[in-house]
Amino acid sequence: MPLELLDSPDLDANKREGLWTLNFGPQHPATHTTLRLVLQLDGEMVMDAEPDIGFLHSGFEKLGEVLDFNQYVTIVDRMNYISPMANEIAWHHAVETLLGIELTPRCKYIRTIFAELMRLHDHLLCLGTCVLDLGGATAFMYAFNERETIYEICERASGQRFHTSYTRVGGLLYDVTDDWVAMVKDFVRKFPKVYRDFSGLVMKNRIFVERTRDVGILSREEAIAGGATGPVARASGVARDLRRDEPYLAYDDFDFDVCASQGGDCYARFQVRMMEMLESIKIIEQAIDKLPQGPIFAADTGKAGMPDKKEVYRSIEGLIHHFESIMPNRQMQAPKESVYAATESPNGELGYYIVGDGSFRAYRARTRPPSLMHFALFSKLIRGCMLSDVVAVLGSINIIAAELDR
Amino acid sequence: MANQSTDPKSSEIETVKLRLSELLSGISLDWSEFRNQTRVICPAAELLKCLKAFKAVGFDQLTDLTAVDLLEYGNVNDRFEVVYCLLNVDSGLRLIAKTYLNEPDLTIPSATSVWFGADWPEREVYDMYGIIFAGHPNFKRLLLPDEFQSFPLRKDYPVKGRGERHNFPVITRAES
């Protein structure tokens, strides 16, 4: 790698003539989904990159104004499709902030476990596919093996392996069973060995290290001003994690560390993701051991919460309760106010800005996707790197097109 | 969010309010609070000055920038609300700044000179609502194709669109 070129790339506009324009995407194996870049190349060096997005803009936010708080969860699922349940948790966290609902301990714990499983889900795929793009197919297979186990855990709890639509306002669709607990315990027990294999295969792989180290450097100041959050910001030295700084769900009860690095390059971002996986396993282990008994819907949610299915079929009160939480003219009324509430999704700060207008649906449901801010930084990251580094940088900031375009 | 009610946070907000009233003397800011979130309404004419003052008091990250169409909201006189979610990365303090806009003149100053992260969110707001940010370095549609003529998140635009999604040539199997 010609480091002297990287250190002082001459990016003057007057040297720009004779640049070569290369169209990258929207259908390219390394864009995973649908991203398009227009690169300005000087030989193999990228002088400028202009991302062009919107190839997956499907009107999520418009649908959020049409569907009610419980229905829209099926749509937010499809936003960050490599960690679906993290979106559901973020959405209902925001709705519950607007409605002022406090969750039961059991519900909080189950949601926390799922949020951390989704973090593993996301980081495994992010690392696996990036290594695949950089030329190694084996790590991808290892990562997907573990993902299949997480899919099974999701399926056992919700009935769907991918888009679970598992959370409800003030609770969950179903309670979990004892064999689900056993499955999670089994997963926690087996994961460290897989992690060792995976880590040895990837993080000590000389090809991988040399292709990611000192590539796509993001400074701390740029990360802050550009709105970077999550692993991307933490790899640049911004040690901020909403799980610790603005504790939501049950994160206050657990002992875990916030992983950060000073490197700011692609390798640091992958390293942060690898370390976070261990912290996630630590949280899941503590949560599953302490999983409290009790109801999953808070008693004081009133009309917002859904009654237990057994109640619905066996008692008239339960049926009325169910009816009142489903029918649009009988539902709970949200205050005519607006809130912004965010959770630490695997990719960064996933926030929702909800405006309530006195009905059980959002007047405006704005998503604050981490990918949008991260991809806007892309042209800063890639300037002065080689063409082959585009793939590494794209993989390291983990852009999810559906979340980016909504 | 729930823990923002603790004492250090509210005293920090008070200091911020005090410093802002010094920096922005003569501009009336309308403060309010809901679920421990501090909101402030700035006049659109002095927006850039307000945003610069917010940055000066420590809000160094623009978490989000969005807009709301208030056409069907009821009991409001304004058409559009532009929302800036700000964050002080070191102290974790959050602030939601809002401003109101009305139909004939939908132009407000761009915040890209204050936080460069405002670049894409501003283009997205233009794409969805048609609000123009003056002084933006690369101002064009972000998500929708350039040929698209409407602003889809406005309340008077139907969910299913006006037939744009059907406006393509058909390829039959025999001719492909």
Added chain:
Amino acid sequence: MATQINKQLGDNIFLTKLDAAASWARANSLWPMPFATACCGIELMSTAASKHDLSRFGSEVMRFSPRQCDLMIVAGRVVMKMLPVLQRIWLQMPEPKWCISMGACACTGGVFDTYAVVQGIDRFMPVDVYVPGCPPRPEQLIRSIIDLQEKIQSGGTVNAREFKLRILPEGPARFDEDELVRIRERNGFKLEDQKYDPVH
């Protein structure tokens, strides 16, 4: 005489139609072009990964260049901005070629009945196999590939004559309910707002 020839040649000669031989070869060496746009793309990856292992069914050679592929798997929703890209890639693929529409969004638009999402790719390009589900399980995708192999073997011809017959658009008729609404809107009070002609 016949037995004499049989004795000499044994099982080394087969009598078959050229169409059947060509279809047999084509069906068992499908090279998919994964046009993965959204969630279904992740399930497509799952299908190709270790647990479900698509290569057991003879179509694991994913190629991202349309020039090298003969099976397009459209996995995920296709939106206004993406459809011209999809059509262009479809036209770039060499004959004979087939298309699997994977998932509810690609087949019908799915839950996304909005202004931006194309309500089924079959309105604008030919589709051979539809896979329902949101997203379909890997097993369903594998089944669809087996179905497509059967379709190719039962109806394929060496010079792709069967495609010549498909001269009509294969999707639903363009006149659907929301277009009716728009025509009413056009005749009613919102005439001046119309920027697009609702009936093409």
